[in-house]
Amino acid sequence: RKIETELRAALRHEVLRPYYQPLIALSGGGVTGCEALVRWPHPERGMVSPGEFIPVAEDTGLINAIGAQVLRAACRDAARWPGDISVAVNLSPLQFRVGNLMATVMDALKQSGLPPRRLELEITETLLLEKSSQVIATLHALRALGVRISMDDFGTGYSSLSYLRSFPFDKIKIDQSFVRGVSDNREAQAIVRAIISLGMGLGVTITAEGVETEAELNWLRAEGCHEAQGFLFSPARPNDELRDLLDRQG
Ligand code: G
Ligand code: G
Numbered sequence: 001r002k003i004e005t006e007l008r009a010a011l012r013h014e015v016l017r018p019y020y021q022p023l024i025a026l027s028g029g030g031v032t033g034c035e036a037l038v039r040w041p042h043p044e045r046g047m048v049s050p051g052e053f054i055p056v057a058e059d060t061g062l063i064n065a066i067g068a069q070v071l072r073a074a075c076r077d078a079a080r081w082p083g084d085i086s087v088a089v090n091l092s093p094l095q096f097r098v099g100n101l102m103a104t105v106m107d108a109l110k111q112s113g114l115p116p117r118r119l120e121l122e123i124t125e126t127l128l129l130e131k132s133s134q135v136i137a138t139l140h141a142l143r144a145l146g147v148r149i150s151m152d153d154f155g156t157g158y159s160s161l162s163y164l165r166s167f168p169f170d171k172i173k174i175d176q177s178f179v180r181g182v183s184d185n186r187e188a189q190a191i192v193r194a195i196i197s198l199g200m201g202l203g204v205t206i207t208a209e210g211v212e213t214e215a216e217l218n219w220l221r222a223e224g225c226h227e228a229q230g231f232l233f234s235p236a237r238p239n240d241e242l243r244d245l246l247d248r249q250g
């Protein structure tokens with residue numbers, strides 16, 4: 001397929017690059033970290049979203065090389081951010097299957113000089129479906145390096161509470177579908193409250209995604225949610241724009 005050929009060329013010429021969306025502390029309001037969201041600047045189609053090309057990358061096996069390139073770029077950029085702002089990188093479940101994820105992560109940290117504590121890896125519930133001992137061992141090994149693990153899109157997968165006991169992680173990201181309009185929707189409120197309470201009980205950081213309004217923000221803060229991310233604060237931006245934003249906040 002044409003898109004596959006073009007994606008191979010994009011990979012070879014290293015034109016894919018992460019944009020960064022800030023995460024804000026709900027007590028205090030400072031930026032605690034940024035999520036890397038990969039973008040493909042395409043000569044004819046403009047900025048192609050990962051929703052379009054990550055599935056192609058997964059089908060064609062290109063996801064490992066693309067994932068490694070994004071991880072390297074994100075660590076390199078984050079190493080130059082001020083303070084101890086962390087960077088969160090999304091991982092495809094397929095990156096756990098090939099067996100060199102540990103080496104890829106260690107290389108990216110070593111080449112960039114980014115302290116492991118400033119790297120977060122976002123995984124989704126689909127990874128945990130398999131209950132694979134290899135996946136569990138890799139997650140433990142990553143954490144032993146000092147890297148943190150976040151559960152992305154929480155609540156949308158084939159959620160089973162049992163995996164919360166077998167898998168080590170540091171953060172729950174509440175999916176934006178529950179956050180949207182949470183300030184005036186009783187069902188969404190019940191779900192988000194339950195997730196916050198679960199996260200508190202487990203002693204993990206709770207992040208709300210897709211926050212778009214002050215009303216959502218105020219509701220989440222009052223409920224004790226720790227962090228928020230969304231268009232209310234900023235969309236994903238190129239690294240130089242993000243740096244301007246971080247420098248302005250001092
Ligand atoms: O940035 P937003 O446009 O449209 O991202 C769409 C989806 O793509 C999100 O679910 C996000 O998690 C995923 N995504 C963004 N960047 C990466 C990446 O580098 N690797 C993987 N595996 N997924 C990514
Ligand atoms: O699956 P993941 O959580 O990694 O996906 C992040 C996606 O959500 C990206 O596509 C990003 O552009 C998008 N996003 C981030 N903030 C908002 C928001 O406030 N509103 C909406 N509608 N999308 C958002």
Ligand code: MN
Pocket residue numbers: 035090122152
């Ligand atoms: Mn994510």
Ligand code: NA
Pocket residue numbers: 152153154173175176209
């Ligand atoms: Na998400």
